[in-house]
Amino acid sequence: MLTIFLLAPFGGSLLVLFFPSDQRGATAWFAGAIALVCFLLAAGLYPFVTAGGVLRFELDWIPELGLNLTLRMDGFSWLFSTLITAIGVLVVLYARYYMVAEDPVPRFFALFLAFMGSMLGVVLSGNLILLAVFWELTSIMSFLLIGYWHHNAHARDGARIALTMTGMGGLSMLIGLLLIGRVVGSYELDAVLASGNAIRNDPLYLPILILILFGALTKSAQFPFHFWLPHAMAAPTPVSAYLHSATMVKAGVFLLARLWPVMAGTEAWFWIVGLAGLSTLLLGAYFAIFQQDLKGLLAYSTISHLGLITVLLSLGSPLAAVAAVFHIVNHATFKASLFMAAGIIDHETGTRDMRRLSGLFHYMPITATLAMVASAAMAGVPLLNGFLSKEMFFAEAIETHLVNTLDTVTPYVATIAGMFAVTYSLRFIHSVFFGAPPADLPKKPHEPPRWMRAPIEFLVLACLVVGILPGRTIGPFLDTAVVSILGDRTPDYSLAVWHGWNVPLIMSFVALSGGVGLYFLMRSYLATGIEGPPVFRLLEGQRIFERVLVTLSWKWARSLEQRLGTRRLQPQILLLVFLAVSAAATPLFLRGFELPSLVIRGVDPAFALLWAIGIACAVGAAYQAKFHRLFALVLLGGAGLVTCITFAWLSAPDLAVTQLLVEIVTTVLILLGLRWLPKPVQKPEPEDIPFRIRFRRLRDLLLALAAGGGMTLIAYRVMTQPASGTVASYFLERAYSEGGGTNVVNVILVDFRGFDTLGEIAVLCIVALTVFALLLRFRPHPDSQDIPLQQRVQNAFDDDHPDRNAGDSIAEYLHIPSAIMRWMFPVTGMLAAYLFLRGHDLPGGGFAAGIAMSIGFLLQYMSGGTRWVEERLRIHPLRWMSLGLLVAAATGIGSWLFGHPFLTSHSQYATLPIIGKVPLASAILFDLGVFSLVLGATVLILIALAHQSVRAPRAHARPARTEREAAQ
Amino acid sequence: MTEWLHHLLILPILVPLAVAAALVPINERERTLKGSIGFVSTLVVFVVTMILMRLAAAGEDSLPGDGVYQLGNWPAPFGIVLVLDRLSALLLCLTSGLALAAQVYSMARWHTAGHHFHSLVQLLLAGLNGAFLTGDLFNLFVFFEMMLAASYGLLLHGSGPLRVKAGLHYVAINLAASSLFLIGVSLIYGTTGTLNMADLATKLAALTPESRMLVETGAALLGIAFLVKAGMWPLGFWLPTAYAAATPPAAAVFAILTKVGIYIILRLHLLVFGAAAGASAGFGQSWLLAGGMATIAFGAIGVLASQAMGRLAGYSVLVSSGTLLAAIGLGHEEMLAGALFYLVSSTLTIAAFFLLIELVERGRDAAADVLAVTMEAYGDFDQDEEEEEAGVAIPGTMAVLGLCFSLCAVLMAGLPPLSGFIAKFALLKGLFDMSAADPAMAISAADWTYVTLIILSGLAAMIAMNRIGIRTFWASIEGTIPRVVIIEITPVAVLLAACLFLSFQAGPAMRYMQATADDLLAPALHSERVLSAPRAGGR
Amino acid sequence: MELILSAGIGALTASGVYLLLRPRTYQVIIGLSLLSYAVNLFIFGMGRLRVNAPPILQPGGIGDLAHHTDPVPQALVLTAIVIGFAMTALFLVVILASRGFTGTDHVDGREPRGD
């Protein structure tokens, strides 16, 4: 039952979305029907909740987190549900006429229904977290509703502020509710309501209180968080009527009332809630007087009335709680009707500005009468419902609850606020409906359509009936609601209209007469037409909030983002290195790093000299890389060579071979790239270098030394430590017997850890593809688009001499060398074949072979040039790559056929005639894949780069062709 | 039968790898063919990972071969093994799902922006899956590089000055980080003689103080390398720029890249430096905590400071990383399941958002000429302007985009009722619950800071998304309606639908996460499973 | 031996790191190359240094760590060399592309102000 109750609005909302946007009537009827069904359901559920009865429904959502769809309806939530649905029905009816035909109403009604559903969810949640969920949903939906006319800047601002404020509150409340869950051990409302003492006595009580109150007070627009509400007026009036009467702002007081049994009654509660409520009550009423916008006046009045309810709840007395609940209902009725009336006025006259409105009674007497009754209820005139609850409030205000200043001032504040309420109510009526006929209204006013007025009529009737016969009408329902909050603490109270001559009545009288007096005193000031109250006008909460928000969330955020972050590379790398050095040093420092004693054993002078050269090369390269690129590259080659010799020296022939080959290709690669870099900057005179740069260099140098020193220390420490038992023994023992090869390194690469190799060639493949794709889009800078200076000089030389043809210089230059280089091609091929075939037993392997072969190709490119080579050799690097990767993968998959996991190697020897025993390890096939891929990828990278020279000068002429060439 | 089922474990790596290889030589003009092959491949991987996740959900015992796959039939710790458990299965599934979405999306237009897009996506997928599956530290490096290399390619896809500049920084920083990775791994090998993570876990407690010191140094360097990938402040400044510069489908897949760093940190932290690590237990935790919190704060600030949606999304990635890192750093076991849920939810959201951004910005009238400039700046479509598929301006395009945007906003801000909220709720509940049983254990200052940061970062996301959303959808009503192809919006919708599914099925999802967390908190069982897995066949 | 090699690794690292922190793309690529030498040697050193004990078995033989050096770091270095080579190539092309688009060889794609 409860689920249907809750699902109906959401389901309806979804369905409404599919209505065509020009079907205003049908849409409204459908939405109204949904709301009506809900209302009837609520009404029908009444018998279940009388006398402390509770309806429950539970559906698992996330039981692990204690968050379930627990719906729970007691008297209080029943009262609220009824209010929400009843006013919902009326507002839909009203909106049917209010919204103009051009508006896309399906969206409006969809949002409206969803909002109604969320609000119902808030009041029906039996789980605190679920409540928070619906709570935020109301914020989101109200945001969308307020911003419904989003082409209007006010609507956008109002929506944004409302969401920001209530969203903030909701987040804070969530934490509070989570903390309650921690204290209670459950989020179920029943459990929480039963643990009042535990909560109030917990050390976390104060944080819980503050966090939850922040949520509730922001939602209920309590001072100083009230300012979002007036701006929410930018919403269509039906929305305002709904949000400000029965829903949204009432969610805050609903929560206060809901948690009243567990939270209220402490001094902290009294102070925080009371202070907020009192100031809101007073200031809201005061501000309301000075509004020029009808809806603005009503908005501030709403704020004030919510303050009243809050004050009642703050007092901690059961009787006050009763009054609070009663006023919630009363306020909903008269405020909804007033908003609708304001909407009608707006609708019929085209303005809501009280400065322009007057004498409307003549044009719309019925509406005027209705509005007058409703404002009288708002002002607290006897025989209307507002009077009753206000009386109860006055009565509670003079009671002493706690002995402190706040309690003492309450009655005075209450009276003054009451006075203000009379003043603004009077103003509303007097300035709009009486006085001279309106002068220049955008439209000629007349009575609204019959059914547009009907909701107001119904509500005003309710005000009257309740005001005259409270006990017969609202009495039992109020009782049901109050019992569900207070339980056995429910006090005796009477809802009679007449209680005799008592202090509250005198206060009411003072307020009424004072209010009327005040209005006439202030008429002259109000006539000046200044918007907003004196003094406070300057202190506009919304503007302050906007300022703060913009400052915090935009200005400060931007400057902080720039200060705390950077988009430059150098600082990022600096931080990275610094953190790496620190991170590595921390364990060393904490665990007491001790330098192992320096044992100079087996120092080989040749090796030492070798490394002296290596170090000199490294340092030199670092020193020269900026001003002498070629020089630095030569030195880099020297350092690489020393590394290579070191590998060979220290029993790693495979590494030496690979390092050497890679070294050669890398050098060629960088040389290919050098042509596209700008001229290096000129080395400045030492005295020209500014201090800042010197400092930076010194800092970087120190950091680099720290990094280098750290590496030295760690490396030395580990290398002088005896080796612990490593997995290597396993490989050494099995390389031949199970891996079928004597070169253990190669067996590891293609068998034991063949998967690494597969990944590694994939990396090479990816890089080659990336390089290729990037170079296809390569746009040389204009400076480097021309052919290099040397070539220009040589070409000019050829051109200037009649006996020379173009290109003679280069032809002569390469004449003899290229003859030799061409013959090197098959020799390189032979070397590659040799390296490949011996890999499994001796240094070599697919990778080395692939690189060697690609150097063979490279040589041909260098000697003959791109065109020459490609006219003769058809190289398909992409196919080589694809083939290589597929062969390697297929070899791995092959082992599935033998029931073994991927990449399981199978080695056996086949005896062939003449050739003899031939090793047939599947690893060789795998290595063939490696070879093919490496060859393809390396050639692709080199050629793609080399092609830029061919393509660049004629980039615009024939881009497509060179692309095709490169693709082959 | 079981034998063959066992090979499922390697398919998430092998299928995309082989398909990528097969796609390479196909002519670029056959983009649709390439895309279709890639799509089928990713779909296969997705199905496989779904099956694996189902199997893993039922418990490790129901996994073929106990979830351990010995490559080359060499047992751990000697050979490389793939290890499947609930966590890796989850991430595999997430990865392939994202890849699927990105791939479909790209086929509308983005794959024409450069060459070999589909191969690179497949290779990225293989790299990511490998990183999630491998149980070997060095093999992890290889897959990391594979993943990174592919991400370089995808980031540079389409070329243009902005991408190239971002790519330069991205590559440079990651190359430096990769060096740290290598140093760390080799240092660990040099002192413990093993590369297998499970084996390492068993060896750590018995180390001599000196070796322990060196292993910790290695681990610290590894940590820095992973934190660079995870984007921890102050190591993640490259991230927003790079992610914002990438083409949308690439950026969507990148949403998972940072999670790889976090995944490894989580894994190593709990497996190797768990309670059984002796004196090294909880190594580096306080760094993670401080760094994670700083990252949340910086990310939130960046979210607020972002004018462009791309950067906003990039900073959201940082917030998400920071949230997870700090959660790990807090060390509350109760938060683990929530953290995992958060990981999934935030990744899906951000991926969807990255895909959405471009669609939304396409229609912005005021930005139209700006967009033209950016197109120029990015160098898009300057050469391969092919016949553009007719962009059907579906009715209500703006409404659909707006709805998707709102969902993203709600998810990113962690507002109810969607999975973003549930994730944060789960995290915070775990945090508050950790000491509920023991009243003496108060909520520490660090806990409070974390809570505050979580809330504030959500708020920041709300404010920023609100601001940008209003500007885009409400303020510029006159903007032209973007031409969006169905296959572009569908992936966004599907990713968001996944979030919705996660929201409504949060119960089962949380159960899975809880079981995953329980797995992670029992490292000894994991190690034993890996090290005692039987070899196949008689070898 | 150990001392010399560690000093060499340190020098290569320091030079590489220093260049990595410099503003010109060419400096960075040379720095990365130097750093990768250092890292490769470091990995290699983790298997301890041995002269004339290459991990190459006699046919049919069974190896052991007493007569052969540790082959594992060597295999790792081989992988690292290949990946390092690939990355150098990629980075090179990226810096060339960056130069082509931005006109400068500064790592940030624009000349620093006021320097």
Next chain:
Amino acid sequence: MTELAILWSILLAQVMLALAMAFALYRIVKGPHAQDRVLGLDTLYINAMLMLVAFGIRTANTVYFETALIIALLGFVSSIAFAKFLMRGEIIE
């Protein structure tokens, strides 16, 4: 005795070769022309190759031969790339 003599003479040879490398480095550093540096690098390569051959003799192990062979066959590639760069400003036209 022979053993010692052999070891010492090989060591002496290696030191001489290392010195030769050092001189080549000197030329690289000193220049003054770019071609001098390239010439120095080429010499460095050849000296290093001879160093490897000598090392092979010293360890009586032939597995180091490949490296030397590759230097002999392919070591000149980077040198000619440099040379061509000096001559033409780019190495593949």
Next chain:
Amino acid sequence: MRTWFPYPLLSTALLLMWLLLRQSVAPGTILVGIVLSTILAWVMLKLQPPRSHLRRLGHMASFGLHVVADIARSNIAVARLILRSRRQPVRSGFLSVDLDIEDENALALLACILTATPGTAWLEHDRRKKKLLFHILDMDNANAWRQTLARYEASLKEIFR
């Protein structure tokens, strides 16, 4: 035969290289070597290297011996030159001579020989003018070098015809 072995000398050399590399003359090795060298020669066909027809292989051997002797002699000479260079600076210079060899391979061989011979450095050859510019370390020997070069030229013309 030509179709199978387009460059017999190349194939032979490659086979020899293979055998030296494999350090074996087992039938299997030879077979693999023949296959490889044949394949590589076919690939070479595509590069269209200049062909040469060698004659008088006997003459080649004596030419080779001469060259080796020359190289050995100049090694010693140049070594002395270097060692005394501090006291007595070398007097080096360029030398331009006519060189009437057309065959590219012969020229390449000559270049190798001259370069391998310390004291001479091949610099520039003008195909059209048939002039060779080379550099010699010891100008005092300029005439001797001219004669040597003429001798080489004659021998090479004999062999490559």
Next chain:
Amino acid sequence: MSHLTDLPAWAAIAVCGLLLLGAAMTLIGSIGLLRLPTFYDRLHAPTITTSGGTILVCLASMLCFAVLQSRWIFHEVLIIVFITVTTPVTLMLLGQASLYRHRFEKPQDVPVKPGPPARADPD
């Protein structure tokens, strides 16, 4: 650490002698690189290394392994051949590049291009 002690005395002496001589020639070549005054002079220095040095050292190696393994196989021949073939390419290209650069920068120091007279200032 080495099996060199297995060599018969004559072989050991020969190997050591050849090796030392080769190393010395190499060193002299490098000294030439160090000392000789102009680039063109220095161009000659490495040829001592590539011819004398390489041949002698490789001979030492050949002899050594031939005696040690009792097999008359000289794969070091390949090194000699390759060095002899490849070094000229480097030196020729370097020499010509240098010549070009000199003609461009300081044309008076080097001979003009054989054939038509080169312009002093080509650009």
